[in-house]
Structure formats: structure tokens, C-alpha cells
Amino acid sequence: MATRPGILFVLSGPSGAGKGTVCKALMERGLGLNLSISVTTRPPRPGEKEGVNYFFRSKEAFEEMIRSSKLLEWAKVFDNYYGTPRDFVEEKLAAGEDVLLEIDIQGAMQVKQRFPDGVFIFLIPPSATELQARILGRGTETEASYRARFGAARQELAMMREYDYVVVNDVVERACDRIAAIVAAEHCSVSRNMHLLDEW
Structure with missing residues (x-):
């Protein structure tokens, strides 16, 4: 029997949504997800x-990766480049x-064009007040960069309609529970299990 392709899960959302924290907690659950490390x-x-x-x-070095098509997606965010190595994901x-990809919204939209069968999950903080607190809480932002990030995050929230699921990151463990449920549901979807008819 031919190997069924794996499922690509894309987790993204506005700056300050807690993507990194949720992703780390999610990987500790042993759901069989391979985390793609970004450049x-x-x-x-x-x-x-x-x-x-x-x-x-x-x-x-990053621009050379762009020229040699070694990135699945890439984006420039606040004067820095971010991208996903292509070979790891495809293999x-x-x-x-x-x-599992944990990437920004620009990158997620590029991936959606190449992998329309992927599962796109939009992570949001519970409120604007909480978003402000998280960005400031990093202690790495200047006043100018904080204003840029918070302003961009508000605009990015409008991109939620481009995703398959939305998860509110109020408590990290609850957010992970919701994403784990999405992973399980996708593995049980009819569209991903039509091979069972052939086997029967």
C-alpha cells in the first residue's frame, strides 16, 4: 500500500499571539508532528x-537561499527576513x-498557494489589552518597534478569514488542547481517508 502523504499544519497569527510558546508546549505532547525550524x-x-x-x-546568506529556491516561503518582517527551508517539509x-510550521501571516499565505490541502490555524490573544502586555513583556521592543508591532497586529487580525481554524490563546494548555483536537479531526476527515473505500 502506498504511503499516504503527511498533513501540513500551519500555525500563525499576529505578533504577540504566543505562537512560539504554544508551539513549544504542543511539541511536548508527542502528537507525531515534525516541527520545521525557520531561518x-x-x-x-x-x-x-x-x-x-x-x-x-x-x-x-538568506538572500542566496532565496535565489537558489531553497525556501518554501519567506517574508521580510520589521527589517528582518524569515523563511522555511523547503527540503525538510517536502521530504x-x-x-x-x-x-508543523510556526510562521508569520505573510509566509502562511505563500504556503497556502503551494499547499492548498494544508491545515491553517490562526492563533489570537484573548484581547487587545493582553496583546499589548505580551509585546511589552518581551522587554526587547523600543517604543517605535512596539507601536509598529501593535499596529500591524491589529491589521493582521483581519486575515483570520483566510484560515481554516481560529484558536484563542487564553491559557497555553487550553490552546494546545484545541490544536490537538484539530490534528485528530483532520486525520479522521473523509477527504483524507478515501483510500479506505479502495481497501474495503
């Missing part, structure tokens, strides 16, 4: 590690394994 030109934040949180590259899906 970025921004400097590491305190505690971030090369090859764990991101692959940190120079602007020149895992072809082997029947699920892949």
Missing part, C-alpha cells in the same frame, strides 16, 4: 539557540509524516 536574519533573543529556535543567518510529507 531568520534577526539576532537571537536571550535563551534562543541555533537549530532549536531558528537557524540564524546573515542577510547575504517529511512525502514519507507520510505530519509537519
Whole structure:
């Protein structure tokens, strides 16, 4: 029997939604998801590690990856590049394994064009007040960058209609419960299980 392709799950949302925190907690649940590590030109934040949180590259190295088509998607966000290495994602899906991308909205829309069968999950904070607190709580933002991020986040919320699911990140564990339920439901969808008719 031929191996069924894996499912591509894309988790994104506005800056400050808590994507990284939720993604880390989700991976600890052992759902069989392969996390794709993004490449970025921004400097590491305190505690971030090369090859764990991101692959940190120079602007020149990143632009060479663009030219050589080594990225599934890429975007420039607040003067820094972010992208998803192509080979890892395509190889895992072809082997029947699920892949999780944690990327920004620009990148998610690029991936949606290439993988329309992917599952797109929009993560949002419970309120604008909470969003402000999370962005400020990083302690890495200048006044100008904070205003830019908060303004962009409000605009990005309008992109929710382009996604399959929305998950409110009020409590990390509850957000993970909801995403785990989405993963289980997608594996049980009729469209992904038509091979059962042939086998019967």
C-alpha cells in the first residue's frame, strides 16, 4: 500500500499571539508532528539557540537561499527576513509524516498557494489589552518597534478569514488542547481517508 502523504499544519497569527510558546508546549505532547525550524536574519533573543529556535543567518546568506529556491516561503518582517527551508517539509510529507510550521501571516499565505490541502490555524490573544502586555513583556521592543508591532497586529487580525481554524490563546494548555483536537479531526476527515473505500 502506498504511503499516504503527511498533513501540513500551519500555525500563525499576529505578533504577540504566543505562537512560539504554544508551539513549544504542543511539541511536548508527542502528537507525531515534525516541527520545521525557520531561518531568520534577526539576532537571537536571550535563551534562543541555533537549530532549536531558528537557524540564524546573515542577510547575504538568506538572500542566496532565496535565489537558489531553497525556501518554501519567506517574508521580510520589521527589517528582518524569515523563511522555511523547503527540503525538510517536502521530504517529511512525502514519507507520510505530519509537519508543523510556526510562521508569520505573510509566509502562511505563500504556503497556502503551494499547499492548498494544508491545515491553517490562526492563533489570537484573548484581547487587545493582553496583546499589548505580551509585546511589552518581551522587554526587547523600543517604543517605535512596539507601536509598529501593535499596529500591524491589529491589521493582521483581519486575515483570520483566510484560515481554516481560529484558536484563542487564553491559557497555553487550553490552546494546545484545541490544536490537538484539530490534528485528530483532520486525520479522521473523509477527504483524507478515501483510500479506505479502495481497501474495503
